[in-house]
Amino acid sequence: MGSTTQPILQAQDLSIGYKLNSKRLRKVAGPLQLEMHPGQLICLLGPNGAGKSTLIRTLSGLQPMLEGRVVIAGESISRLKPAAMARKLSMVLTDNVRSGNLDVYSLVALGRYPYTGWLGTLSAADKKIIHWAIEATNTEAFIHRKMDQLSDGESQKVMLARALAQDTPLVILDEPTAHLDLPNRVQLLRLLHQLAKQTNKAILISTHELDMALQVGDQVWLLAQGGQLTTGVPEDLVLNGSFEAAFDKAGFNFDKETGTFNIHQGAGQKVNLVGHGAAAFWTRRALQREGYIVATDTAEAVCTIKITEQNNGCLWVSTQEGSYQEHPTIAALLSSLRAAADTPSIHREQTEKDKA
Numbered sequence: 001m002g003s004t005t006q007p008i009l010q011a012q013d014l015s016i017g018y019k020l021n022s023k024r025l026r027k028v029a030g031p032l033q034l035e036m037h038p039g040q041l042i043c044l045l046g047p048n049g050a051g052k053s054t055l056i057r058t059l060s061g062l063q064p065m066l067e068g069r070v071v072i073a074g075e076s077i078s079r080l081k082p083a084a085m086a087r088k089l090s091m092v093l094t095d096n097v098r099s100g101n102l103d104v105y106s107l108v109a110l111g112r113y114p115y116t117g118w119l120g121t122l123s124a125a126d127k128k129i130i131h132w133a134i135e136a137t138n139t140e141a142f143i144h145r146k147m148d149q150l151s152d153g154e155s156q157k158v159m160l161a162r163a164l165a166q167d168t169p170l171v172i173l174d175e176p177t178a179h180l181d182l183p184n185r186v187q188l189l190r191l192l193h194q195l196a197k198q199t200n201k202a203i204l205i206s207t208h209e210l211d212m213a214l215q216v217g218d219q220v221w222l223l224a225q226g227g228q229l230t231t232g233v234p235e236d237l238v239l240n241g242s243f244e245a246a247f248d249k250a251g252f253n254f255d256k257e258t259g260t261f262n263i264h265q266g267a268g269q270k271v272n273l274v275g276h277g278a279a280a281f282w283t284r285r286a287l288q289r290e291g292y293i294v295a296t297d298t299a300e301a302v303c304t305i306k307i308t309e310q311n312n313g314c315l316w317v318s319t320q321e322g323s324y325q326e327h328p329t330i331a332a333l334l335s336s337l338r339a340a341a342d343t344p345s346i347h348r349e350q351t352e353k354d355k356a
């Protein structure tokens with residue numbers, strides 16, 4: 001994977017899946033060759049049922065592998081004792097058990113268990129790390145509450161704080177943004193990215209946040225339905241078509257220029273759009289919603305829309321069948337396009353002659 005550091009995690013010829021009975025296996029993916037290096041944030045992406053949770057559970061030793069080997073910090077996980085494993089790997093799973101009786105501080109403090117021994121006495125250094133984990137995850141406001149008095153999103157942040165308090169070189173999180181609102185999702189992914197850079201941890205997250213994963217992931221592991229795994233720098237996977245192929249579904253297309261999946265399938269008429277920046281981006285979105293195929297320079301266009309910047313905003317100038325109109329907003333542009341589409345061109349020609 002082009003890194004000169006020693007990998008913190010390595011999977012060799014790893015096959016993942018389930019033993020259905022003594023004779024039958026359900027292989028989900030494999031054989032896989034994987035590496036994670038210190039300082040990397042890796043986003044595991046793939047459609048529903050592709051095997052993301054199965055892979056995460058197998059890499060963490062929570063589920064037996066069908067074949068192969070997983071090595072964490074130089075030791076095979078099949079030989080690692082739970083206490084040693086807990087000093088190398090911390091995890092946040094989606095199905096975290098709600099420990100109702102425990103208050104938030106005590107739950108975060110449990111992250112120090114691998115270091116405090118069975119008496120669990122916290123040193124000043126342990127308390128400092130707990131404090132840092134609480135601060136980093138923005139959970140100070142509810143540290144005295146019981147776990148069953150938290151929302152799903154709050155509880156998810158607390159489970160992350162516990163994993164951070166564990167302070168391991170490898171952190172694995174299964175859908176950590178699942179219950180979070182948009183600002184908290186952005187904040188969490190930014191935090192994970194910074195953590196990887198500042199503390200040199202290797203962090204693996206599975207997520208359905210495709211656009212955000214493309215922004216924060218140093219590497220993407222793309223697991224497609226059927227178990228094919230493609231790994232690489234996100235931008236390479238977008239440009240070479242792997243990203244789109246992993247989510248391949250009829251009528252579902254990824255716009256490489258904007259990094260978004262288009263809800264609207266342009267099947268209508270073509271328009272030329274001339275402009276740049278935010279105004280061009282949002283005009284394109286509005287035109288696509290109206291059913292237009294937006295191009296920059298096609299001879300088949302029924303209309304050309306030029307965006308010009310004014311002192312107090314933008315002006316949209318449309319040229320259609322020789323008629324030239326100015327629109328102060330996207331709403332005005334759309335109404336004019338709708339009106340033109342509702343007027344047969346023969347009638348338009350007559351009206352224009354009458355006006356002349």
Ligand SMILES: Nc1ncnc2c1ncn2[C@@H]1O[C@H](COP(=O)(O)OP(=O)(O)OP(=O)(O)O)[C@@H](O)[C@H]1O
Nearest residue numbers: 018020026028046047048049050051052053054055
């Ligand atoms: N206990 C099990 N026994 C047998 N098959 C299972 C078991 N759990 C999951 N599977 C199957 O393994 C495949 C991968 O499931 P997995 O939960 O890993 O997918 P995923 O990518 O995490 O999906 P999602 O995005 O929906 O969470 C699916 O086909 C699923 O039906």
